[in-house]
Amino acid sequence: MAAELAAARRALARTAPEERIALLYALAVAALFAARGLPFTVLPLLAGYGLFLATLAAMALVPWLAVQGLRRRRGAFDRARAADDLVRLLRGFLALLVVLVGYTNLKSRLFALHATLFDRELARADAWLHFAGGDFLGWVLSTTHAPFRMAVLDLVYFYAWLPLAVPFAAAFARAGGAAARRVLAAGALAYVVGGFLYLAVPSVGPAFFERERFAHLSGLFGWQTQQGMLDTLRYLATHPAAPAVPFLGIAAFPSLHLASTVIGLFAAARWNRWLLWLLVPWNLVIAWATVAWGWHYAIDLYAGALLAWGAWAAAGALVGAEGAPTPAAAPPPPGSGSG
Secondary structure (H helix, E strand, O other), X not given: OHHHHHHHHHHHHOOOHHHHHHHHHHHHHXXXXXXXXXXXXXXXXXXXXXXXXXXXXXXXXXXXXXXXHHHHHOOOOOHHHHHHHHHHHHHHHHHHHHHHHHHHHHHHOHHHXXXXXXXXXXHHHHHHHHHOOOOHHHHHXXXXXXXXXXXXXXXXXXXXXXXXXXXXXXXXXXXXXXXXHHHHHHHHHHHHHHHHHHHHOOOOOHHHHOHHHHHHHOOOHHHHHHHHHHHHHHHHHHOOOOOOOOOOOOOOOOOHHHHHHHHHHHHHHHHOHHHHHHHXXXXXXXXXXXXXXXXXXXXXXXXXXXXXXXXXXXXXXXXXXXXXXXXXXXXXXXXXXXX
16 A cells, blocks of 8 residues: 555656646546535537547647648757647546536536525625616617627637637647646636635526526527527526536636636737737627627626736746746757757
């Protein structure tokens, strides 16, 4: 037993801080579920999120491979650095995958762990922040009666992962493994903290809490998606042994959709500032789509943006100097290029 523990400690010592946090988070959620007699789903979530993260990795590899090709033509290609980039990319995605398994289990069983909903309090906070106590949601809903506009906003929300994927791919192409580690660590930390905030302040969002007020959108795909998610939540509540489902949990505070895209803004600001001309308005449209469709309260967005800032700063502290922008490599003297 002592030998096994020593081997486990040595293996743990070789992991990065964010990897240890991811593992500890998943184990903590699993232990909580075991104590409550709830099933902890693993394999279906690994398959679902693994495919999604593989798509993000493929998107990041395309510009990175183009950059490596240019470096090879200029005689500046570094095989060891390229291999290190790929290892860091893989490890970053694996840590995020572990976090997503724990996070989705927690999100799917939220109301078995905390039966109180805080939607009324969040709606009141929205009203006081924006309308000094008036009907803020009513004003938002007054803008939602154009089916084409709402269909476009639904599409924007559905593809809200792109404003993270695009700057992530650009950052990986420019700064390699250092950028991949910083961005993916920030994402993992945001989901860790966000999952516990879901548990502390359970809420479902206006589209689920006041479903009848969104009935005019029932002919659109977004409304049907929400209804399917609501049905899944009810099924899990009444069938405790059923497995968690990737992408279908419901929780409002904070908005991790916006937290993810704001992390993309930080990545662009660090490595590719020209992308901000595209990403800032894109984020604003995502924020509006989120509120207009009732996925979140406006205060959830502010909390999500603050969470993104904290996760980005914490990831920087974990990564250290690796997160610094990488200067453009000067071409080596003739005849000294590496293979």
